[in-house]
Amino acid sequence: MRIARETWIVFVRAMRLSLRNPVWIFIGLTQPILYLGLFGPLLEPMSQIPGIPPGESWQWFVPGILIQLGIFGAAFVGFGLVAEYRAGVVERMRVTPASRIALLGGRVLRDVVVLLVQSAILIVVAMLFFDLDAPLSGLVIGLGLVGLLGVSLAALSYAVALTLKSEDALAPLLNGLALPVLLLSGILLPMSVAPSWLQTVSDFNPFRYVVDGARAVFRGDLDSSTALWGLVVTLALVLVGITVGTRTFRRESA
Amino acid sequence: MPAMIETSGLRRTFRTRGGEVEAVRGVDMQVAAGEIVGFLGPNGAGKTTTLRMLTTLLRPTAGTATVAGSDVAADPAGVRRKVGYVAQGGVTYPEARAGEELVDHARLYGISRSEARRRARTLFEQLDLPGLFDRPCKSLSGGQRRRLDIAMGLVHGPGLIFLDEPTSGLDPQSRANLWQHIRGLRDDLGTTVFLTTHYLEEADALCDRIMIIDHGEIVARGTPDELKRGVSGDVITLALADASDSGAAAATAARVAGTEPTVDGVTVHLQVADGAATLPSLLRHLGVEGIRATSVEVRRPSLDDVFLDLTGRSLRDEPAAQTGAEYAHSA
Numbered sequence: 001m002r003i004a005r006e007t008w009i010v011f012v013r014a015m016r017l018s019l020r021n022p023v024w025i026f027i028g029l030t031q032p033i034l035y036l037g038l039f040g041p042l043l044e045p046m047s048q049i050p051g052i053p054p055g056e057s058w059q060w061f062v063p064g065i066l067i068q069l070g071i072f073g074a075a076f077v078g079f080g081l082v083a084e085y086r087a088g089v090v091e092r093m094r095v096t097p098a099s100r101i102a103l104l105g106g107r108v109l110r111d112v113v114v115l116l117v118q119s120a121i122l123i124v125v126a127m128l129f130f131d132l133d134a135p136l137s138g139l140v141i142g143l144g145l146v147g148l149l150g151v152s153l154a155a156l157s158y159a160v161a162l163t164l165k166s167e168d169a170l171a172p173l174l175n176g177l178a179l180p181v182l183l184l185s186g187i188l189l190p191m192s193v194a195p196s197w198l199q200t201v202s203d204f205n206p207f208r209y210v211v212d213g214a215r216a217v218f219r220g221d222l223d224s225s226t227a228l229w230g231l232v233v234t235l236a237l238v239l240v241g242i243t244v245g246t247r248t249f250r251r252e253s254a
Numbered sequence: 255m256p257a258m259i260e261t262s263g264l265r266r267t268f269r270t271r272g273g274e275v276e277a278v279r280g281v282d283m284q285v286a287a288g289e290i291v292g293f294l295g296p297n298g299a300g301k302t303t304t305l306r307m308l309t310t311l312l313r314p315t316a317g318t319a320t321v322a323g324s325d326v327a328a329d330p331a332g333v334r335r336k337v338g339y340v341a342q343g344g345v346t347y348p349e350a351r352a353g354e355e356l357v358d359h360a361r362l363y364g365i366s367r368s369e370a371r372r373r374a375r376t377l378f379e380q381l382d383l384p385g386l387f388d389r390p391c392k393s394l395s396g397g398q399r400r401r402l403d404i405a406m407g408l409v410h411g412p413g414l415i416f417l418d419e420p421t422s423g424l425d426p427q428s429r430a431n432l433w434q435h436i437r438g439l440r441d442d443l444g445t446t447v448f449l450t451t452h453y454l455e456e457a458d459a460l461c462d463r464i465m466i467i468d469h470g471e472i473v474a475r476g477t478p479d480e481l482k483r484g485v486s487g488d489v490i491t492l493a494l495a496d497a498s499d500s501g502a503a504a505a506t507a508a509r510v511a512g513t514e515p516t517v518d519g520v521t522v523h524l525q526v527a528d529g530a531a532t533l534p535s536l537l538r539h540l541g542v543e544g545i546r547a548t549s550v551e552v553r554r555p556s557l558d559d560v561f562l563d564l565t566g567r568s569l570r571d572e573p574a575a576q577t578g579a580e581y582a583h584s585a
Contacts, residue, residue: 006362013358017349084347092345092406095309096362097334 003105006098010106018114029118032069036062036122036130039188051193053215059134062126063142063214064187066119070146071185071207073115074153075178078161078170081107085165100249104158108245111154112147119146138217141227145214145234152237155245162248185211209233256323258414258446259285259308263317266303277303279470280317285463287413290440290447292461294454294557296567300470301450302342305418308448309339322414335363338407342419342450345403346391352402353378353387356409363410370409377405381435397428401435408439415439417449421456429453433460454557464557468565478557485555485563488529490536492522495546503545510536516562523562525555 018025043057053060084090093103123139126132134142157174164170184205186194191202202208213230221227264281267274278300285291295301306312308321310330318325324332346355353374360370378387381401386394394402400420407415420436421429437460439445451457457464458478466474466481474481490511494503497520507515507524511532515524526532529552540547561567 002364009358009361013350013354016354017347020349086343087347088341088343088345089347091311091341092339092359093362094311095334095337095339096359096410097331097364098362 003099003102006102007105007109010093010098010102011109012106014107014110015113018110025114025118028069028073028114029121031072032065032122033125035065035068036126040130043189049193051190053190053192056131056133058126058131059218060190060215062123062130062132062134063218064185064211065126066122066142066146067149067185067207067211067214068182068187069118069122070115070149071153071181072178073118074111074150075157075174077107077111077154078157078174079167081158081161082165082167082170085162090162101246104155104245104249107158108151108154112150115150116143116147119143134218135220137222138220141217141222142214145210145217145230148234148238149210152234152241155241159245159248181205181207184208187211190215206233206237210237256287257284257320258287258289259283259319259321259448261308261317261319264304264307264314264319265316266300266307266312267315276470278307281467281470281472283465283472283475285446285448287446288440288444289462290436290449290460292457292464293448293450293467294457294464294561295450295467296565299467299565301467302418303470304467305339305416305448305450309337309416310334311339322412335410336412336414338410338412338415340403340407340415340417340420342422344399345406346399348390348392350391351388352383352391352394355391356402356405359406360409365410373409373411374405377409380438381405382431395428396424397431400424400428400432404432404435404439408443408445412445414446414448417447419450419452422452429456436460454561458557466561466564473564474560481557481560482555485525485559487525487527487555488552489555489559490524490526490529490533491551491553492524492536492540492547493549494520494522495548496520499545502543503540503547506539506543506545507536510539516566518562523559525559525563529553 040058040061043061046052047054047057081090094100120143123132160173161170164173184202185207186202191199191208194202209229210233212226213234216224216227216230261281261283264278265276266278267276281304293301293304303312307314307326308319310326310333313327318327321333322336324336326333346352356374356377357367357370360373361367365373375387378384381404383398383401383405386398391399391402404417404420407417417436421432424432433456436447436449439447449460461478463477464475464481465472474484476484492503492507494500500517500520500522503522504515504517507522511524511526513525515522533550533552537547537550
């Protein structure tokens with residue numbers, strides 16, 4: 001398997017660079033942990049409000065924050081590629097006979113591994129210091145969803161980065177997309193409390209289904225249609241990400 | 255000798271907001287195995303675009319190119335296996351360790367880990383990078399970093415290496431040192447070298463043959479001596495005290511020497527059959543006109559003069575930073 005070998009070489013190189021500066025892995029965790037510590041407590045007394053899921057707020061808030069970590073963690077990886085492009089690394093690899101898919105895949109794999117490590121830490125923190133209580137099967141499937149989401153968004157982020165080749169163009173684009181996606185996913189408050197027009201708008205946001213799915217599996221509703229839809233939409237996002245990513249990496253002068 | 259590079263009617267057009275730009279318009283070239291060939295041209299002339307087509311980073315709009323025995327369009331992977339490419343801005347990541355970058359790069363060519371390590375160690379010795387294997391690339395000096403770039407281009411043992419502006423931004427000492435290494439590539443390893451440069455003295459010192467590209471076309475080719483012989487006679491360079499005199503000075507010079515001079519600010523360049531014989535008369539006429547010259551020089555033509563003669567521009571005056579524009583074209 002030539003592609004697998006090349007993907008591994010690119011992955012190990014990228015992973016080594018990440019591990020050499022592990023501070024970033026923890027910096028990526030500060031935002032979600034701040035949300036848990038400084039925003040999560042506001043939700044505790046809200047369980048009486050119509051639309052808010054019954055029971056402890058942590059059960060639905062933590063999976064949402066986990067998906068948020070997945071979205072933000074993966075969507076911004078393109079910045080690293082712009083830096084590599086500027087250093088001439090991307091072109092240098094493109095004049096080797098290595099598969100273009102491996103050049104993308106190795107990097108995406110690194111991002112997913114980093115994301116899963118961060119997610120696992122986040123879950124442990126949520127269980128130890130906040131009142132998260134979820135079945136192991138739900139946690140594993142939830143992590144799987146985050147990983148798949150990471151594949152999709154990291155590949156898309158790299159595709160956009162390779163097309164724009166500039167931090168200055170990338171930053172406003174990603175920020176401009178990330179905030180509405182975040183707000184329309186019901187991560188901070190479930191969309192079930194939203195007025196109907198807002199719910200309708202959020203129906204068009206694929207990430208909402210991923211968030212709902214993650215919440216369902218954390219509740220233990222593994223065979224619910226919500227969980228299934230979450231998985232289906234996530235897989236669709238993976239398909240889109242890989243397609244766009246590989247097409248961009250294969251394109252000439254990309 | 256077999257041809258290492260052979261192109262015919264190579265052409266590349268870019269679509270931009272302002273319409274179509276013909277960056278390279280019909281380049282024919284042949285480079286034999288074992289040659290060191292210099293590719294010269296002003297910024298935006300099509301140097302980097304041509305290089306990117308020859309290294310499979312860009313597809314030609316028209317024409318064909320066979321590089322190291324493979325067609326760039328039909329078999330890009332074949333070309334990639336057999337050539338090395340060192341881009342002008344460098345090829346290593348600042349945070350990565352020098353040795354690891356080289357070993358990983360070798361492995362992308364299908365070389366085993368142990369063999370990659372062995373080759374990397376050897377190249378570190380050959381290119382004068384002792385003790386730098388485990389150092390981050392960013393801690394290397396400019397010259398060391400450039401030699402590491404060249405090691406990256408050589409690690410799979412290519413028969414042909416492309417060096418884009420190999421010495422730009424280096425101090426004179428590092429440049430002279432790098433020249434020795436580039437000569438060594440051919441003399442010791444038998445590698446064919448195709449380099450672009452902004453420095454005419456570099457092309458003069460290093461290259462067996464030179465091609466000059468301007469506006470996407472090759473306007474001259476030959477050995478440095480052949481090209482210099484093409485510029486007739488001697489070159490008189492006149493520096494004026496006052497730039498406003500340049501028009502009058504050019505007119506006087508044209509009358510005296512019978513050839514059209516080129517004017518570049520306060521400098522007037524004049525090509526004449528016999529410089530020493532022309533000079534007294536030229537100075538006398540300038541004196542009569544009341545034009546003051548601060549210095550005057552008579553010399554055999556250099557490649558600078560060849561370049562000025564062919565393109566109407568001086569290569570030396572262009573800041574290297576501008577090449578970014580040419581680069582951005584292809585993006």
